[in-house]
Amino acid sequence: MADLKVEVCGIRFKNPVMPAAGPPTWNGDAMVACAEGGAGGIVAKTISTTGAVVPEPCMAQVGRGSMLNTELWSELPPEQFIEEEYPKAKDTGLPLIISLGYTADEIAELAPKVKPFADALELSTHYIGEDPSPMVEAIKAAKDAVDVPVIVKLSPLGREMKAAAQAAQEAGADGIAAINSFGPCLGIDVETGLPLMGSKEGYGWLSGRAIKALALRCVFDIARTVDLPIFGVGGVSRGTDAIEMFMVGASAVQLCTAAILRGPSVFGKITQQMNEWLDEHGYASVNDVKGLTIRKLKERAFRTTHLPPKLYVDLCTGCGLCETSCVYGAITVDGDKAHLDGTLCQGCGLCVTRCPTPALEMP
Ligand SMILES: Cc1cc2nc3c(=O)[nH]c(=O)nc-3n(C[C@H](O)[C@H](O)[C@H](O)COP(=O)(O)O)c2cc1C
Numbered sequence: 001m002a003d004l005k006v007e008v009c010g011i012r013f014k015n016p017v018m019p020a021a022g023p024p025t026w027n028g029d030a031m032v033a034c035a036e037g038g039a040g041g042i043v044a045k046t047i048s049t050t051g052a053v054v055p056e057p058c059m060a061q062v063g064r065g066s067m068l069n070t071e072l073w074s075e076l077p078p079e080q081f082i083e084e085e086y087p088k089a090k091d092t093g094l095p096l097i098i099s100l101g102y103t104a105d106e107i108a109e110l111a112p113k114v115k116p117f118a119d120a121l122e123l124s125t126h127y128i129g130e131d132p133s134p135m136v137e138a139i140k141a142a143k144d145a146v147d148v149p150v151i152v153k154l155s156p157l158g159r160e161m162k163a164a165a166q167a168a169q170e171a172g173a174d175g176i177a178a179i180n181s182f183g184p185c186l187g188i189d190v191e192t193g194l195p196l197m198g199s200k201e202g203y204g205w206l207s208g209r210a211i212k213a214l215a216l217r218c219v220f221d222i223a224r225t226v227d228l229p230i231f232g233v234g235g236v237s238r239g240t241d242a243i244e245m246f247m248v249g250a251s252a253v254q255l256c257t258a259a260i261l262r263g264p265s266v267f268g269k270i271t272q273q274m275n276e277w278l279d280e281h282g283y284a285s286v287n288d289v290k291g292l293t294i295r296k297l298k299e300r301a302f303r304t305t306h307l308p309p310k311l312y313v314d315l316c317t318g319c320g321l322c323e324t325s326c327v328y329g330a331i332t333v334d335g336d337k338a339h340l341d342g343t344l345c346q347g348c349g350l351c352v353t354r355c356p357t358p359a360l361e362m363p
Contacts, residue, residue, distance in 0.1 A: 028088025038268025223249025239273020
């Protein structure tokens with residue numbers, strides 16, 4: 001069994017898979033369920049100085065494994081979290097990261113009150129726009145109020161992630177969580193013609209599998225810019241997603257959509273899958289894959305010549321996916337085996353990513 005223990009911002013986690021701020025941690029019982037489902041830590045639902053008033057409907061599945069939401073911060077008042085919900089979460093014995101929003105004044109008011117329960121604070125920047133100064137002020141307010149690590153959660157707005165991460169580091173942040181859901185986006189109920197979300201303009205924010213590639217890019221950029229630990233968030237739903245997050249520089253992962261759609265047992269399942277993958281690939285610890293992409297990319301030669309993939313005919317099942325999507329007509333399935341015509345192949349690589357067995361490999 002590979003070692004999945006991680007230490008992030010000086011906090012020890014028994015495994016690096018945990019709920020992101022959102023419905024899976026909306027109250028104390030839900031946080032206990034995440035712990036029972038195998039999470040290595042807990043990030044509580046964001047609270048602010050008053051409970052949010054949320055437009056309904058506020059959640060919809062859009063495509064497999066993806067969602068739109070127009071939830072805000074918690075509808076519960078902060079007093080309820082402090083008196084009832086955080087103590088329950090603390091009883092699990094897992095590190096508890098308390099998510100707060102949004103302005104410096106709100107953080108200055110809330111941070112001292114939640115301090116007795118917080119192993120770290122996570123500051124949401126979701127509603128404070130693209131100018132980094134409100135984020136910088138919020139970080140300073142948190143650092144003045146508490147001595148636990150302050151993690152800043154970045155939204156994938158138009159804002160350049162590298163500049164935002166740099167500003168967070170300079171303001172004294174101890175870690176970064178990236179990313180929040182992406183938007184605004186729009187989903188339509190084709191039967192009624194109405195937006196799926198009940199927000200005034202029908203806008204919602206996208207999360208889950210649809211944003212994984214965006215989240216990986218953001219984590220990758222942040223990891224190459226600042227010297228802060230990163231919680232990778234966005235589209236993690238299986239063990240290899242978490243491994244990919246580590247490869248681009250994350251030190252732990254958070255997930256929300258997969259935990260909503262599949263329930264709290266998803267934490268244990270992803271942890272198990274990470275373990276299996278690491279064992280199969282000969283890694284003793286998850287920390288060994290951290291930053292692998294960043295290191296390997298430096299060695300990769302840039303090439304524009306067309307090189308056909310290698311075809312291992314004995315591994316081909318004849319499923320035909322490669323033939324269907326080869327717009328250049330370079331692959332044909334004859335009988336139950338693929339045949340590759342290297343003179344027609346443009347070396348695009350698509351067939352390699354569609355092949356369900358390792359029968360195709362990029363050179
Ligand atoms: C319904 C819903 C509610 C959310 N609420 C919060 C929140 O209160 N605070 C926060 O920082 N992020 C919130 N998020 C964003 C998630 O924590 C996470 O950053 C985002 O969904 C990407 O991760 P995922 O693809 O694993 O869902 C919410 C996401 C969803 C889907």
